[in-house]
């Protein structure tokens with residue numbers, strides 16, 4: 221089945237030597253020297269179409285794994301010959317194999333998946349009503365029925381018209397419990413009549429500062445409640461108490477879902493002691509299926525405690541490691557509040573919002589530098605990116621660092637000057653990688669011309685910047701195959717192309733989602749490619765994304781996800 225010449229593969233002996241040395245532990249080295257048993261692989265994969273993302277050996281058919289790391293990469297014949305009794309053999313049957321995908325910016329909480337109604341897959345208002353009604357049937361009186369991940373611009377009614385859900389839809393589905401369904405971007409939610417009654421909210425309610433109750437043409441409440449107005453429901457009715465065990469279970473659930481999509485490592489960009497505790501609990505219980513690079517939030521108890529204990533970026537192990545400190549300096553792209561130098565289309569006085577001053581940013585960066593922390597600042601608009609770069613440049617001039625890898629979280633709207641400065645200080649932008657596809661109906665407010673400079677993976681690659689993949693889940697879906705399609709086609713789910721100048725190739729998209737993700741956490745020598753000595757994180761895909769219609773990449777099945785030589789998806793596999 222091989223299309224490759226033997227010359228494309230490294231000599232197996234060389235590879236074996238490198239693997240044994242890199243796997244590190246003395247017992248293995250001694251065993252390897254002493255006989256075949258000691259150096260025999262735990263697992264081999266054969267008959268694969270392996271894209272290694274290793275420039276030394278870009279393509280292979282097979283590889284061997286020992287002690288959770290790649291031991292050798294080569295031909296099926298050579299690798300098959302290394303197997304002994306007890307070696308697990310995966311026959312890839314010609315399927316595509318790539319390094320495990322890395323999501324360099326997300327908020328992977330799974331607690332809501334356990335107890336609330338996930339509306340991400342809902343297509344119609346009827347889907348939403350049925351799901352809420354099922355949940356209500358198993359919910360005690362007076363307790364809330366909560367839905368989440370609702371996206372108002374993607375749902376149709378019975379006649380196929382796009383429209384928002386309203387209070388009356390929710391009343392039909394759930395008349396006797398309070399209902400809240402939250403938008404996947406946060407900030408806004410919809411409530412039913414029962415919830416309004418329990419909170420004492422009537423049609424003459426006044427809008428609080430920083431909040432709004434939406435009304436129809438007749439002045440009736442529609443059920444949509446925005447920003448701070450949602451606080452009127454705090455303390456109303458009964459809500460399930462989230463325990464430490466629940467938080468741990470949440471990590472289990474979200475790591476199952478994310479590894480099922482092909483992710484093997486994620487960067488959790490922001491969290492406090494509770495989320496770090498949940499990760500540790502799940503890790504030690506053997507329930508955390510992905511590797512985690514955890515960002516304490518700036519200003520959190522967790523970050524203060526780490527600084528006090530001299531814990532810094534990189535502390536931990538290859539499963540759970542402390543990452544950058546995380547700050548946020550402007551609004552959101554999907555919520556259309558990012559701070560830009562030019563106004564939003566149709567809103568001539570709206571340039572978006574800043575949430576930190578230049579002084580705030582300067583102080584945060586200096587604090588991170590003096591405590592040996594990598595820093596990641598949420599900066600979507602060009603104005604905000606400029607402010608962060610100014611702070612990075614000044615602090616690095618005052619306190620030089622050979623390899624800071626300061627991050628610009630999202631770094632959505634760029635210009636040539638910003639790109640030049642990013643490259644000059646070795647900063648890392650983390651643009652959204654599923655947004656072009658998933659949120660396309662929102663890009664008209666930025667305009668076609670501006671999207672040529674947004675989610676600028678092509679521009680970053682051309683400037684020699686190692687841009688990683690980043691979903692920002694929940695606001696963005698985390699599926700890496702959707703991300704590859706999105707970056708390759710620049711086409712949204714309705715078929716409109718946004719910024720085709722930013723298209724990347726399938727190979728570049730895979731590299732963005734693997735090796736560049738590893739670089740963003742200083743782990744490019746540990747993972748991100750199928751290379752002897754690196755962690756054995758890989759994914760088997762049912763079809764080759766190079767071969768299928770680019771508009772169908774999203775539908776390629778993830779057949780198996782392996783982390784450190786252990787199959788994490790499907791769960792029932794070896």
Ligand SMILES: [Zn+2]
Nearest residue numbers: 326327489692
């Ligand atoms: Zn985020």
